[in-house]
Amino acid sequence: xxxxxxxxxxxxxxxxxxxRTLGDEEIAAVSEAIRSGxxxxxxxxxxxxxxxxxxxxxxxKHAFACTSGTAAIHLAVAAINPNPGDEIVTTSITDMGAxxxxxxxxxxxxxxEVDPATCNVTAESIAACLSDRTKAIxxxxxxxxxxxxxxxxxxxxxxxxxxxxxxAQAFSASVDGxxxxxxxxxxxxxxxxxxxxxxxEGGMVTTNNDALARHMFLxxxxxxxxxxxxxxxxxxALNYRMSELQGAVALAQMDKLDLSVGNRIKxxxxxxxxxxxxxxxxxxxxxxxxxxxxxxYCLRVNKDVIEGGAVGLAGKLKLRGISCAPRYIQKPAxxxxxxxxxxxxxxSRWPFTLARPEVVAYQPEHFPQTFAALDQVLVLPxxxxxTGEHVQYIAQSxxxxxxxxxxx
Numbered sequence: 001x002x003x004x005x006x007x008x009x010x011x012x013x014x015x016x017x018x019x020r021t022l023g024d025e026e027i028a029a030v031s032e033a034i035r036s037g038x039x040x041x042x043x044x045x046x047x048x049x050x051x052x053x054x055x056x057x058x059x060x061k062h063a064f065a066c067t068s069g070t071a072a073i074h075l076a077v078a079a080i081n082p083n084p085g086d087e088i089v090t091t092s093i094t095d096m097g098a099x100x101x102x103x104x105x106x107x108x109x110x111x112x113e114v115d116p117a118t119c120n121v122t123a124e125s126i127a128a129c130l131s132d133r134t135k136a137i138x139x140x141x142x143x144x145x146x147x148x149x150x151x152x153x154x155x156x157x158x159x160x161x162x163x164x165x166x167x168a169q170a171f172s173a174s175v176d177g178x179x180x181x182x183x184x185x186x187x188x189x190x191x192x193x194x195x196x197x198x199x200x201e202g203g204m205v206t207t208n209n210d211a212l213a214r215h216m217f218l219x220x221x222x223x224x225x226x227x228x229x230x231x232x233x234x235x236x237a238l239n240y241r242m243s244e245l246q247g248a249v250a251l252a253q254m255d256k257l258d259l260s261v262g263n264r265i266k267x268x269x270x271x272x273x274x275x276x277x278x279x280x281x282x283x284x285x286x287x288x289x290x291x292x293x294x295x296x297y298c299l300r301v302n303k304d305v306i307e308g309g310a311v312g313l314a315g316k317l318k319l320r321g322i323s324c325a326p327r328y329i330q331k332p333a334x335x336x337x338x339x340x341x342x343x344x345x346x347x348s349r350w351p352f353t354l355a356r357p358e359v360v361a362y363q364p365e366h367f368p369q370t371f372a373a374l375d376q377v378l379v380l381p382x383x384x385x386x387t388g389e390h391v392q393y394i395a396q397s398x399x400x401x402x403x404x405x406x407x408x
Contacts, residue, residue, distance in 0.1 A: 069190025280305030
């Protein structure tokens with residue numbers, strides 16, 4: 001590999017224009033929406049067009065836009081319609097936005113262990129959490145790397161339990177040729193600033209089930225039956241409508257999705273090739289038949305080989321302008337105050353008051369694989385505007401830093 005000079009190379013960032021595909025197309029679409037004078041999706045055309053385009057792209061019967069990835073999870077959980085105290089099995093490594101909707105619907109998150117090689121849940125770890133209260137399973141395709149869905153679906157189907165796919169980080173990822181979000185009962189996507197396509201904030205849900213689609217459509221709209229002969233507010237629900245401004249941006253972004261995903265995959269594979277066989281470093285583990293679409297690029301760092309492990313390596317890389325994140329999240333979500341101290345509605349602790357004591361016993365010793373996964377993972381920034389030069393700079397920086405930190 002050609003040697004990079006010691007100068008720091010500025011990497012594109014998904015937090016500004018350097019790492020995003022936003023441009024004239026989005027400006028033109030937003031201008032058209034503004035000139036129309038109609039910014040609500042109940043009367044406009046952009047969000048409806050986005051939903052139709054999204055459904056076609058991912059081969060699903062129904063797609064609905066909403067305000068965020070968190071809202072998408074909320075729609076999915078609400079459509080499953082748990083009773084208070086019902087349990088939803090989910091992952092121990094995820095964003096809080098994928099967990100609070102469970103609590104808002106009165107259900108109890110039950111945290112499954114993860115495979116340290118992928119940080120994803122497995123059929124085995126889900127099975128260990130099953131009870132007669134289990135209402136649904138949420139799987140998260142973390143970093144854009146799909147879970148091992150065949151055994152998960154076989155297990156879930158054998159027990160009649162619906163699977164919700166959290167695809168917030170996994171646009172266009174697939175398993176055996178099937179897009180994620182089209183494998184379980186419901187798929188949930190995020191259009192937040194750093195995702196594969198963005199509207200700043202925004203979300204999408206997908207399903208092939210007419211009944212689930214109906215419930216999610218209503219939940220977006222305060223349960224008001226738009227288009228019904230005698231509409232009413234049928235049940236307790238919120239306003240999660242996406243605006244026409246966001247819809248216009250998202251529609252323009254859809255034109256760029258394949259190119260964005262393709263470049264993420266190409267450059268990630270280049271880095272994987274450049275780092276193959278480096279002692280103490282493991283590149284992303286992708287299952288046979290799966291397509292990883294690299295929201296981020298994750299290394300696993302062996303602290304017995306590399307001094308300081310992921311934290312030590314991150315410190316070296318940050319000196320070179322690579323804003324990486326050791327551990328991804330500093331602690332599993334269940335270690336946060338909302339779970340540890342059960343801060344929910346007033347001082348009621350509801351719905352934790354309905355939980356089986358053993359599922360809210362969040363001692364670290366119950367989750368050895370979760371802590372092992374977080375201890376070794378190092379998340380490198382990634383976006384669609386990386387070039388071969390950027391990849392080479394990152395690779396050389398990793399190689400130099402590993403050489404400095406390698407234990408004899």
